[in-house]
Amino acid sequence: xxxxxxxxxxxxxxxxLRILIADDNDSDRxxxxxxxxxxxxxxxxxxxxxxxxxAFKKESPDLILLDALxxxxxxxxxxxxxxxxxxxxxxxxxxxxxxxxxASLADCLxxxxxxxxxxxxxxxxxxxxxQAFARMRRLHETVQDQRDKIxxxxxxxxxxxxxxxxxxxxxxxxxxxxxPNIKYLLSPMAVFNGDLVLAxxxxxxxMFVFLGDFTGHGLPAAIGAMPVSEIFYGMAQKGFSLQDIxxxxxxxxxxxxxxxxxxxTCLVDFSFRNETAEFWLGGLPDVFVYRKDGTLExxxxxxxxxxxxxxxxxxxxxxxxxxxxGDRFYMWSDGIFEExxxxxxxxxxxxxxxxxxxxxDPEKFFDELxxxxxxxxxxxxxxxxxxxxxxxxxxxxxxxxxxxxxxxxSLIGGPPDWAMSYELRPLTLKEFNPLPLLTHLLMEVPGLRxxxxxxxxxxxxxxxxxxxxGVLGLESDxxxxxxGFAEYxxxxxxxxxxxxxxxxxxHLDHKPWENGGRLTIRVQDTGPGFDHxxxxxxxxxxxxxxxxxPLINTMCESIRxxxxxxxxxxxxxxxxxx
Amino acid sequence: xxxxxxxxxxMESLEDLKDIMEEDFQMLLDTFIxxxxxxxxxxxSIISGGDAEALRQVAHSIKGSSGNVCATSLSEIARQLEAxxxxxxxxxxxxxxxxxxxxxxxxxxxxxxxx
Numbered sequence: 001x002x003x004x005x006x007x008x009x010x011x012x013x014x015x016x017l018r019i020l021i022a023d024d025n026d027s028d029r030x031x032x033x034x035x036x037x038x039x040x041x042x043x044x045x046x047x048x049x050x051x052x053x054x055a056f057k058k059e060s061p062d063l064i065l066l067d068a069l070x071x072x073x074x075x076x077x078x079x080x081x082x083x084x085x086x087x088x089x090x091x092x093x094x095x096x097x098x099x100x101x102x103a104s105l106a107d108c109l110x111x112x113x114x115x116x117x118x119x120x121x122x123x124x125x126x127x128x129x130x131q132a133f134a135r136m137r138r139l140h141e142t143v144q145d146q147r148d149k150i151x152x153x154x155x156x157x158x159x160x161x162x163x164x165x166x167x168x169x170x171x172x173x174x175x176x177x178x179x180p181n182i183k184y185l186l187s188p189m190a191v192f193n194g195d196l197v198l199a200x201x202x203x204x205x206x207m208f209v210f211l212g213d214f215t216g217h218g219l220p221a222a223i224g225a226m227p228v229s230e231i232f233y234g235m236a237q238k239g240f241s242l243q244d245i246x247x248x249x250x251x252x253x254x255x256x257x258x259x260x261x262x263x264x265t266c267l268v269d270f271s272f273r274n275e276t277a278e279f280w281l282g283g284l285p286d287v288f289v290y291r292k293d294g295t296l297e298x299x300x301x302x303x304x305x306x307x308x309x310x311x312x313x314x315x316x317x318x319x320x321x322x323x324x325x326g327d328r329f330y331m332w333s334d335g336i337f338e339e340x341x342x343x344x345x346x347x348x349x350x351x352x353x354x355x356x357x358x359x360x361d362p363e364k365f366f367d368e369l370x371x372x373x374x375x376x377x378x379x380x381x382x383x384x385x386x387x388x389x390x391x392x393x394x395x396x397x398x399x400x401x402x403x404x405x406x407x408x409x410s411l412i413g414g415p416p417d418w419a420m421s422y423e424l425r426p427l428t429l430k431e432f433n434p435l436p437l438l439t440h441l442l443m444e445v446p447g448l449r450x451x452x453x454x455x456x457x458x459x460x461x462x463x464x465x466x467x468x469x470g471v472l473g474l475e476s477d478x479x480x481x482x483x484g485f486a487e488y489x490x491x492x493x494x495x496x497x498x499x500x501x502x503x504x505x506x507h508l509d510h511k512p513w514e515n516g517g518r519l520t521i522r523v524q525d526t527g528p529g530f531d532h533x534x535x536x537x538x539x540x541x542x543x544x545x546x547x548x549x550p551l552i553n554t555m556c557e558s559i560r561x562x563x564x565x566x567x568x569x570x571x572x573x574x575x576x577x578x
Numbered sequence: 579x580x581x582x583x584x585x586x587x588x589m590e591s592l593e594d595l596k597d598i599m600e601e602d603f604q605m606l607l608d609t610f611i612x613x614x615x616x617x618x619x620x621x622x623s624i625i626s627g628g629d630a631e632a633l634r635q636v637a638h639s640i641k642g643s644s645g646n647v648c649a650t651s652l653s654e655i656a657r658q659l660e661a662x663x664x665x666x667x668x669x670x671x672x673x674x675x676x677x678x679x680x681x682x683x684x685x686x687x688x689x690x691x692x693x
Contacts, residue, residue, distance in 0.1 A: 027610035027643045031595070034602050069638060098642040120591070120645040123598060 017134055018059060020044045022052035022078065023067040023096060028119065032065060032096070035123055039130065049073025056082045061091070063133055065117070068097040068108060076111035083112035090140035092133035096121075161219065168222055175200040175233055179399055181392040182209065183366045194221030195333045195387035196263075198229055200236035201399070203439060203456030206271045208236050208245070209391050212306070213264040213284060213333035224263060224307075227252050238436040238443075239456045242269040243316035246280055246306070250314050253307030262307040266331040270323070272396035277329055278320040282306060285334050288352060290365060292326035296356045298349065323393035328362060330369075333387040339377050347376050366390045414446040416517060419509040426499045429467060435459055438506060445510055445517060447576045454555045455519070458570055461552050462523040463504065468492060470525030470566055471502040502526040516575030518557075522567060529565030583688050585651070586681070592648040592693070607689050610647050614640060618682050621659065625671045633671065634663025640678075649685045652678070 019041045023029040033043050044059050046052040050073045052066060064082065068075040079093050095108035098119040108116045114136075115129060177184060177199045184197045196212035210232055214221035228249050235245045246267055253263055264283030271278070281287055283305030286298040303315060323329065330352075339347045355372040359365045369388065420441075424434055439456050443449050468474045472495040478484040507522040553559060557571045583589060596603050617640050624632045637659035644652040655678045662671050 025639050025643045026613045027606055028646050030602065030606050030609050031599070031646050034599050034606075038598065069635065098638065098645060119642045120648070123594070 015134055017041045017062040017130065018044070019130070020046065020052065020055050020059065020061040020064045020066075022046040022049065022055070022064065022070065022075070024048050024070040025067070028067070028096070032121060032126075035121065035126060036065070036130070039127055041130070049075060049078035052078045053081050053085075056085060056091075062137060063130060064091060064093045066093050066095055066113070068095050068099060068104070068116075076107065079108075079112040088144060090137055092137060094129060094133065164219075168225065175236075176207065179207070181207075181394045181399065182389065184387065184389040185366075185370055186387050195335070196225045196228060197387060197389055198232050199391075200233055201453075202236060202269075203239040203453045204460065205273060205396050205453060205457075206269060207391075207399070208232070208242065209268045209270065209329075209331075209389060211266045211284065211331045211333065211387060211389050213335075213387065215261045215263075220261070224253060224257055224261065227256065228263065228306075235436070237452070238440045239460075240436050241433075242267060242278060242280065242318060244433075244436075246316050247311065247314060250306045250309070251311050254310055257307045262305040264305040264334065268329060268331070268391065269318075270329075270391065270393065272394065272399070275323055275325065275393060276320050277323045277393070278318050279329075280316065280318045281331075285332055285336075286349060288330040288356075289321065289323070290328040290330065290356065290362060292324055292362070296353065297321075298352075325393050325395060326362075327393045328365070329391045329393070331389050335386040336373055336388055339373050339386075347373055351376060414444045415510075416446055416512045417510065419507070421505055421507045423503050423505040425503045426501065429471065429499060429502070429504065430496055434506070435463060438508070442508070442510070442519070445519075447516060448510075448519075448574065451572075451574050455572065458521060458552050458555060458572065459506075461549070462521065462568060462570065463506075465568070466504045466523045466525035466527075470527030470529075471499070471504060472496060473527060513573060514575065516573065519572040519574070520569060521572065522562070522569040524563075524567040527566050529563065529567075532561035532565045583692055586649060586685055586688060588648040588650050595646075595648060596693075606647070607693075610643060611686050611689065613643060614682060615686075618679060621675060621678065625668060625675055628668055630663045630666045630668050632663070633668060634660050637663055644685070647689070652681045652685050655681055 019036055021029055021032050021036065021043055022045070023032065024047050029045055029047070033045055037043050044055050044061060046055045048070045052064070052075075053073065055061070056064065066075045066079060070078075073081075075095060079095070082091060082093065092114045093112060095111075095113040095116040096119060097104065097108060097116050099105065100118070105116055114133065117126060117129060175198055176182070177197055179199060179201075182199055186195055186197060194214040194216055196210070196214070198208075198210040198212075200208050202208060210228075212225065212228055214224050231249050231252060232245060235248060240248075246265075249263075249265075257263075262283070266279060266281045266284050266287055268277050268279040270276075277289075279287065279299075280303065281299065281301040282303035284301055286300050289297045289299075291297070299319060299321075302317075309315075336347065351372060352369070355369050356365070358372075359368055366388070373386070422434065422438070424432070428434075435456065438459055439452060442455055443452055448455070469476060472492060474488060474491055474495070478488040478491075503526050505524045507520075507524070509520040509522075511518050549559065552570060555572070557573045559568065559570050561568050595606075599606050617636050620636050621633065621640075624636060637656045641653050641656035641660055644650075644656060655674060658674050659671060659678065662668055662674070
């Protein structure tokens with residue numbers, strides 16, 4: 001025993017207890033009361049069991065010395081009642097008895113007594129017992145306090161987790177994961193899941209689908225999901241590319257996650273217009289494409305998971321595959337692949353292939369696959385988070401209008417009436433994509449957010465025209481043939497590298513207009529321009545099909561060329577009603 | 579039967595008790611005597627009535643309290659009566675009861691006059 005606890009014990013021994021003495025025998029009670037009082041304790045007395053119960057209710061003493069045999073209510077009955085009244089609290093009861101036989105003494109303990117003291121009283125033993133039970137009582141109080149604290153902490157923790165889960169679900173499972181072309185299953189092992197499914201429509205009408213599987217389970221795994229979701233949705237909405245988003249998430253995770261924690265990922269960019277899927281796969285099992293023509297292709301991960309490599313070593317090289325309408329893209333966390341049967345064999349690729357062979361209707365493949373895993377493991381408890389996502393290539397119209405989330409918040413605050421010019425010079429043109437920044441800026445205008453898809457498309461077309469045809473002087477005719485297409489992009493890269501003069505300037509002007517606003521976008525380049533003649537403002541734009549103008553034409557109020565053709569001005573009028 | 583306190587009391591313990599009780603010692607004696615007097619009386623009527631359980635209880639009480647004031651002989655006689663009550667055979671009780679009465683008188687005398 002160290003000095004401190006020794007001291008505590010001495011102090012504890014001096015503790016004043018409140019002790020109830022119940023004995024029907026006057027002389028016995030008097031002796032006991034005198035002895036106990038001399039030890040410094042406060043004494044209450046009772047002459048029978050009922051008085052003892054009443055005194056207990058009134059005084060709630062720390063310790064009770066209870067005669068076993070008393071008239072009216074005897075000591076055994078009183079002990080039972082008092083123990084019940086005390087509930088969770090420990091009230092040590094020492095039976096006073098002149099009974100000597102083992103059975104009677106055992107009865108004392110059976111009735112809820114903690115000990116017995118034989119008459120005639122031995123002062124030293126009485127003192128020792130009082131002290132022992134005072135210690136026991138304190139110990140019990142400590143245990144109770146700690147238990148209450150643990151319960152409180154536990155409740156607090158659960159509450160926190162529930163609140164956090166609401167926040168988490170709002171962030172992690174928002175976006176368009178419920179789009180008609182997506183099916184997914186998330187089956188977590190804990191309140192929180194280490195798996196993450198995100199989907200977002202892109203301003204240009206495409207769709208990003210993200211599956212992440214963090215190492216580990218539960219809260220630690222889920223925490224990393226928060227920044228991933230924020231980055232994913234924030235950047236997708238602003239029109240950043242798949243590569244930009246991957247790089248940003250990788251850098252973020254590399255910075256915040258401890259060593260050994262990372263995120264196996266598949267990020268797919270579905271282009272419904274081009275009918276392609278561009279994807280990056282790191283650390284997850286093979287992704288599969290179930291073709292409408294009844295074939296199954298798989299693609300293997302060629303990258304390390306996100307959060308492993310530092311920015312300079314990280315590769316955003318992707319694969320682009322054609323996807324016809326009705327083709328299905330499958331990705332999953334390794335939980336499903338690594339599910340083992342009773343022989344400890346993994347489900348893996350053979351399992352998927354077998355489910356594929358058994359499948360007659362592609363519509364049902366998703367459900368059959370899940371059932372196949374369950375059957376394979378004989379419906380045993382799962383070992384890991386299971387997540388599976390199916391995304392189908394559809395026509396863009398089938399997905400409905402692109403409508404960015406959280407548009408209502410932009411109804412309050414934000415600038416409705418302003419103008420700005422933004423000039424991009426060669427160094428910037430080489431390195432920087434201004435479209436996310438400009439889109440982001442425009443989305444600050446209250447009510448404009450639902451129109452971000454159109455605005456992004458307009459900005460993108462005008463910018464690529466100004467840069468490629470204006471500043472770089474590329475001929476749009478080149479793009480007419482497949483070989484010319486490659487040639488065009490080859491020239492684009494080399495001319496951009498050599499660029500040392502020239503600029504593209506955006507003039508943006510937004511004014512409140514009727515029930516909405518009027519946005520004027522004027523893009524000016526330093527190129528030679530062209531003879532726009534009578535093409536101004538009359539929507540006869542056949543001659544410029546290479547410049548994406550017809551598409552813009554359907555979206556805006558007016559379009560006209562200015563000066564020597566190196567300036568184009570588009571007016572976009574919008575209303576809160578859409 | 580003698581009037582020697584040593585024959586009726588555990589004198590050493592009685593001295594201890596006196597020390598413990600200090601100024602309350604006299605009160606203890608008064609309480610003991612009054613209490614026991616009533617109980618000895620009670621036992622007389624219980625035995626006449628032949629209620630073995632009542633005998634056991636009251637004799638038990640006298641056994642305890644006389645033990646507490648270190649009246650070892652009185653306590654022992656009470657124990658015999660208690661045992662009879664417990665066995666349900668009170669046939670020998672009147673004889674022992676006589677001994678109890680006598681012993682109580684002696685104890686009372688010693689406590690009141692010689693301690």
